[in-house]
Amino acid sequence: MSSEIFLTKDVKSDLTNYLKGKQYSEICLLTDQNTGRYCFPLLSELFPKASIIQVEAGEEKKNLSTSEKIWQKMTDFQLDRKALMLNLGGGVIGDMGGFCAATYKRGIDFIQIPTTLLSQVDASVGGKLGIDFKNFKNHIGVFQVPKAVFIDATFLKTLPPAELRSGFAEIIKHCLIADKTQWEKISKKTLTEQNLQELVAHSVKIKEQIVQEDPKENGLRKILNFGHTIGHAIESYFLEIPDKKLLHGEAIAIGMIAEAYISIKKGFITLEEAEQIKEYILKIYGRVDIFEFDIEKIIPLTLQDKKNENNKIQCSLLEKVGKANYNNPISYADIKEGISYYNS
Amino acid sequence: MSSEIFLTKDVKSDLTNYLKGKQYSEICLLTDQNTGRYCFPLLSELFPKASIIQVEAGEEKKNLSTSEKIWQKMTDFQLDRKALMLNLGGGVIGDMGGFCAATYKRGIDFIQIPTTLLSQVDASVGGKLGIDFKNFKNHIGVFQVPKAVFIDATFLKTLPPAELRSGFAEIIKHCLIADKTQWEKISKKTLTEQNLQELVAHSVKIKEQIVQEDPKENGLRKILNFGHTIGHAIESYFLEIPDKKLLHGEAIAIGMIAEAYISIKKGFITLEEAEQIKEYILKIYGRVDIFEFDIEKIIPLTLQDKKNENNKIQCSLLEKVGKANYNNPISYADIKEGISYYNS
Numbered sequence: 146m147s148s149e150i151f152l153t154k155d156v157k158s159d160l161t162n163y164l165k166g167k168q169y170s171e172i173c174l175l176t177d178q179n180t181g182r183y184c185f186p187l188l189s190e191l192f193p194k195a196s197i198i199q200v201e202a203g204e205e206k207k208n209l210s211t212s213e214k215i216w217q218k219m220t221d222f223q224l225d226r227k228a229l230m231l232n233l234g235g236g237v238i239g240d241m242g243g244f245c246a247a248t249y250k251r252g253i254d255f256i257q258i259p260t261t262l263l264s265q266v267d268a269s270v271g272g273k274l275g276i277d278f279k280n281f282k283n284h285i286g287v288f289q290v291p292k293a294v295f296i297d298a299t300f301l302k303t304l305p306p307a308e309l310r311s312g313f314a315e316i317i318k319h320c321l322i323a324d325k326t327q328w329e330k331i332s333k334k335t336l337t338e339q340n341l342q343e344l345v346a347h348s349v350k351i352k353e354q355i356v357q358e359d360p361k362e363n364g365l366r367k368i369l370n371f372g373h374t375i376g377h378a379i380e381s382y383f384l385e386i387p388d389k390k391l392l393h394g395e396a397i398a399i400g401m402i403a404e405a406y407i408s409i410k411k412g413f414i415t416l417e418e419a420e421q422i423k424e425y426i427l428k429i430y431g432r433v434d435i436f437e438f439d440i441e442k443i444i445p446l447t448l449q450d451k452k453n454e455n456n457k458i459q460c461s462l463l464e465k466v467g468k469a470n471y472n473n474p475i476s477y478a479d480i481k482e483g484i485s486y487y488n489s
Numbered sequence: 490m491s492s493e494i495f496l497t498k499d500v501k502s503d504l505t506n507y508l509k510g511k512q513y514s515e516i517c518l519l520t521d522q523n524t525g526r527y528c529f530p531l532l533s534e535l536f537p538k539a540s541i542i543q544v545e546a547g548e549e550k551k552n553l554s555t556s557e558k559i560w561q562k563m564t565d566f567q568l569d570r571k572a573l574m575l576n577l578g579g580g581v582i583g584d585m586g587g588f589c590a591a592t593y594k595r596g597i598d599f600i601q602i603p604t605t606l607l608s609q610v611d612a613s614v615g616g617k618l619g620i621d622f623k624n625f626k627n628h629i630g631v632f633q634v635p636k637a638v639f640i641d642a643t644f645l646k647t648l649p650p651a652e653l654r655s656g657f658a659e660i661i662k663h664c665l666i667a668d669k670t671q672w673e674k675i676s677k678k679t680l681t682e683q684n685l686q687e688l689v690a691h692s693v694k695i696k697e698q699i700v701q702e703d704p705k706e707n708g709l710r711k712i713l714n715f716g717h718t719i720g721h722a723i724e725s726y727f728l729e730i731p732d733k734k735l736l737h738g739e740a741i742a743i744g745m746i747a748e749a750y751i752s753i754k755k756g757f758i759t760l761e762e763a764e765q766i767k768e769y770i771l772k773i774y775g776r777v778d779i780f781e782f783d784i785e786k787i788i789p790l791t792l793q794d795k796k797n798e799n800n801k802i803q804c805s806l807l808e809k810v811g812k813a814n815y816n817n818p819i820s821y822a823d824i825k826e827g828i829s830y831y832n833s
Contacts, residue, residue, distance in 0.1 A: 170799045209557060216622060216629060225797050248592070250795045251619060251630045252705075275595060278560060285560060286595045287631055361596075451594045453569050455514045 147357060148257075149293040150270065152346055156258060156297035157188055163293060164191075169254070170227040173219060175242040177202035180234040183303040184260045188233070195231075196222040200238075204393070205384065207237045207277050209285070215245040229254045229292075235261035235308075236268035236393065240283065243274035247289040257291045260300040262312025262341065263394055266319070266348035269294045271356040271366075280384065281449045282377050288361055296349065298342045310336060310429060311394030314372075318401060319348045321422065322371050323355075325467025332425045367452055367471035371461045375480055376400025378446035382439065391433065398430045403483030407475055408463040410482070418466050423487070435484055444480050491701060492601075493637040494614065496690055500602060500641035501532055507637060508535075513598070514571040517563060519586040521546035524578040527647040528604045532577070539575075540566040544582075548737070549728065551581045551621050553629070559589040573598045573636075579605035579652075580612035580737065584627065587618035591633040601635045604644040606656025606685065607738055610663070610692035613638045615700040615710075624728065625793045626721050632705055640693065642686045654680060654773060655738030658716075662745060663692045665766065666715050667699075669811025676769045711796055711815035715805045719824060720744025722790035726783065735777065742774045747827030751819055752807040754826070762810050767831070779828055788824050 153159045164172075173196040176185055181199050198218045200211050219230075232242035232255060239257045246255035259269035275286020301309070313336055320328035327347060331339060352369065359366040380396035383389045391399075405419040435443070452459045452471070458480075461471040497503045508516075517540040520529055525543050542562040544555050563574075576586030576599060583601045590599035603613035619630020645653070657680055664672035671691060675683060696713065703710040724740035727733045735743075749763040779787070796803045796815070802824075805815040 209553065213553060220623065220625065220628065220793070223792065223800065225799070226795055227798050248619075248629050248631055250628065251617065251632055273595065275592075279564065281564065284564065284594065285592050287592055288595055448567065449564070451570055454571050455569070456567065 147353075148270070148272070148290045150349060150353065151293065151295045152349070153295055153297050154299065156295045156299070157191060160188070160256075160258075160295055161191060163295075167229075168227070169229040170225050171196065171222065172229050172231060173198060173222060173224055174231045174233055175200070175215065175238055175245075176233045177206075177238055180238065180260050184233055184258075184300055187299070188258075196224070202234075202237070204237055204277070207241050209276060209278065212241060212245050212276055215242065216249060219245065219249050224249065224253065226250050226253055229256065231256050231258060232291075233258045233260060234264070235259065236264040239264050239268045240274055240286070241276050243272075243289065243291060244276055244286050247274055247287050252289065254292045257294045259294070259296060261304060262301055262309050262345070263315060263392075264312075265296045265301075265345050266312055267315040267352065269296065270349055270352045272360065280381050280446075282381060283451075284449070290360075296345060298345065301341060307392060307395075309341075311392035313339070313429065314394030314398045314401070316344050316348050317426070318369075318372055318397065319351045321401065321463060321466060322368050322461075322469035323351045323467065325465075328466060332421065336429055362452075364471065367459075368461050368469035370452060370471070371463065371469045372397045372401035372404055374400065374447055374450050374452070374458065374460045374475070375403045375443075375483060377450065378443045379435070381446050382443045389433070395430055395433070398426045399433060399435075399484075399487055402426055402487045403480070404460060404462060406483045406486035407460065407473075407479045410479060411462060411473060413462055413464050413470075414466060419486075422466075435488060440481055440484050443484070444477050447480060491697075492614070492616070492634045494693060494697065495637065495639045496693070497639055497641050498643065500639045500643070501535060504532070504600075504602075504639055505535060507639075511573075512571070513573040514569050515540065515566065516573045516575060517542060517566060517568055518575045518577055519544070519559065519582055519589075520577045521550075521582055524582065524604050528577055528602075528644055531643070532602075540568070544585075546578075546581070548581055548621070551585050553620060553622065556585060556589050556620055559586065560593060563589065563593050568593065568597065570594050570597055573600065575600050575602060576635075577602045577604060578608070579603065580608040583608050583612045584618055584630070585620050587616075587633065587635060588620055588630050591618055591631050596633065598636045601638045603638070603640060605648060606645055606653050606689070607659060607736075608656075609640045609645075609689050610656055611659040611696065613640065614693055614696045616704065624725050624790075626725055627795075628793070634704075640689060642689065645685060651736060651739075653685075655736035657683070657773065658738030658742045658745070660688050660692050661770070662713075662716055662741065663695045665745065665807060665810060666712050666805075666813035667695045667811065669809075672811060676765065680773055706796075708815065711803075712805050712813035714796060714815070715807065715813045716741045716745035716748055718744065718791055718794050718796070718802065718804045718819070719747045719787075719827060721794065722787045723779070725790050726787045733777070739774055739777070742770045743777060743779075743828075743831055746770055746831045747824070748804060748806060750827045750830035751804065751817075751823045754823060755806060755817060757806055757808050757814075758810060763830075766810075779832060784825055784828050787828070788821050791824060
C-alpha cells in the first residue's frame with residue numbers, strides 16, 4: 146500500500162478534485178498556531194464545516210499529552226471510522242496527527258499536507274508515524290501510510306530561514322546516500338541559490354523508491370537514517386537545554402558530519418570526501434558548541450535508537466559518496482571521535 | 490497475515506518448542522497481579538531472564554495511564570525492535586499489551602497467552618488491540634495480529650465462576666451468529682455441564698474464519714459485534730457505578746437479548762426464538778436492574794460505537810438463529826424497546 150503523492154502549486158484546487166466523489170462522513174483538520182495562521186487561509190474556503198483541531202506548535206508538544214487532547218477533540222466531534230483527518234503542518238503535525246488518526250477507533254484515513262521543507266522532503270512520505278516519549282524521539286508510533294500527500298511549494302514562502310535550513314539537511318542526506326551527481330551540483334551552491342521545488346521532487350522520489358522496497362524498515366530503508374543515529378541523540382540532548390535547542394535538520398547536519406567520519410574509520414570513504422561534506426555543511430549551518438561533558442551525555446542516548454539490535458548500536462554509513470549501507474555496529478569510541486571530528 | 494493458533498494442554502512445552510530457533514533479542518512478559526500469581530508459575534521456568542511487567546488488574550486499568558507505565562518499563566528494559574512481548578492474561582492484558590507492543594518503536598512482535606475463557610474465545614484472535622479512553626471502550630487502538638496465540642485450557646481452572654460466565658457469553662454469541670446446531674446443543678445444558686475445551690475450539694474456529702475473510706472489519710467481521718452495540722454501552726455505563734459494575738460478557742449477554750428483540754422488530758427472527766434466547770441467558774446470568782433513568786443515559790453511549798457511520802447507529806442483528814447480518818440502522822426507540830424487553 147502506498148500513498149498518492151501530489152506535487153502541486155495549487156493545493157486548494159488539487160485537494161478539491163481529490164475529495165470529489167469521496168464519501169467521507171466528516172473532515173477534520175489538524176493545525177498548530179503557526180500553520181493555522183499562515184497556511185490554513187489557503188484552504189479555509191474548502192472546509193466551512195471542517196472540524197478544526199489546533200494544538201501548540203513545537204517538537205516538545207509532540208507527546209502523549211497533546212495526543213490525548215487530539216483524541217479528545219476527535220471524540221468530541223464524534224468522528225466515526227469513515228471520517229478523514231487532514232494534517233496541515235510540519236513534521237510534528239504530520240507524525241502526531243497521523244498517529245492519532247491511525248489509532249482513533251483503530252484507524253481512520255488521513256492525508257498529509259506538509260508545510261515545511263523538512264516535512265515535504267521527509268516526514269510526509271513513508272508512513273512513519275509517532276510521538277516522542279520521555280525524550281526518546283518517535284518512540285511510540287506505528288507504520289501507516291496516508292491516503293494522499295499534497296506537497297505545495299507555496300507553503301515554503303511562509304517559512305523562516307532556519308526552517309528552510311533544517312529541511313535542506315534532509316535534501317543533502319538524500320543526495321549523499323543515493324545521488325552523487327546531485328550532491329556535486331548542490332554542494333556548489335548556497336542555500337538561497339538552490340531550486341527548492343526541483344530538489345523537493347528529487348528527494349521525494351528517492352525516498353519513495355526506498356520506502357517502497359522496504360516499507361517497515363527491515364533493511365534497506367535504514368539507509369535513510371544516515372546522520373540520524375548521532376543526530377537524534379544530539380537533538381534529544383539539546384531539547385532539554387532551552388537556549389541550545391536545535392531544529393531537527395540542524396542536529397542531523399551535525400550527525401552527518403560525525404557519521405561521515407565514522408565512514409572513513411570503517412574504510413568506506415576518504416578523508417577528502419568527508420572534509421568536503423563537513424566544509425559544505427558548516428558553511429550552511431555554522432558550528433554548534435558541543436563540549437566534552439555534552440558528548441558524555443549524548444553518547445548513551447544513541448542506545449535507544451530504533452535501529453539497534455541486541456544492545457549494539459547499528460549505524461547507517463556512507464559506503465561511498467552517493468551510496469549508503471546499514472547495520473554497521475559502532476562503538477562509543479566511534480561516536481566520540483565522530484563528534485570530535487565535527488568540533489575540529 | 491494471520492497468527493499461528495495453538496490449542497494446547499501444555500503451554501509450557503509448546504511455547505518452548507515454538508521459541509526454539511527464534512532469534513528474539515529479549516523476551517518481556519506482561520501480567521497483572523492475578524495472572525502473575527495464578528498463571529505465571531506455569532511458565533516461570535522458561536523465562537529466568539524475562540523482563541516482567543506487572544500491572545494492576547481490571548478493565549478500569551485498560552487506559553492510557555497504564556499504557557504509559559508499560560511503555561516506560563519497556564524503555565527501561567531497553568527493548569529493541571527484535572524483542573518479543575508475551576501477554577499473559579485476560580482481554581485487558583491482551584488488548585493493552587498488544588497495543589503497547591504494536592506501538593513501541595512502531596511495533597515489536599507479540600504473542601497472546603489468554604488465560605480467561607473470554608479472551609480465549611474472543612480477544613486473543615483477530616488482532617483487535619486497544620485501550621479504553623474516557624469511558625469509550627477500545628477507543629484508541631490498532632489492528633495488528635500477534636505472531637502466535639497459545640490457548641491452554643489449564644488456565645480455566647484458575648478462574649472464578651463469574652469469569653467463566655462472562656466468557657461463555659461470547660460462546661453463546663458465536664453459536665447464535667454462525668451455528669444453529671451448536672446453539673441448540675449448548676442451550677440444553679447449564680454452564681457447568683458444557684465441554685468448555687470443545688467449545689473454545691469451536692469458537693476460535695468460527696472467529697478465525699470470519700476474521701480471515703474481513704480482517705479490518707469493513708463488512709462481514711461486524712457480525713461478531715452482535716450484542717455489542719447495546720452491550721458495550723451498558724458496560725461503559727455501569728463501569729462508573731462501583732457496585733453495579735458488570736463483566737464484559739455479562740453486559741454482552743444483556744445486549745444480545747436487547748438486540749434479539751430488535752431482530753424481531755426488523756422481521757428477522759420470531760418472538761419465540763427471541764424468547765428462547767432470553768430465557769436461556771437469564772437462566773445463566775440472572776437479571777440486572779436497569780431503570781428508566783439508566784436507559785436514558787445508556788442510549789447516547791451507543792453513538793460512539795465504532796461501527797456507526799454518519800452518526801447513524803449501525804447494529805449487527807440475527808437474520809435468523811445461527812446467522813447474523815450487519816449495518817442495520819437502528820433508532821434510539823429500538824434500543825429503548827430492546828432494553829425494556831430485557832426488563833420484561
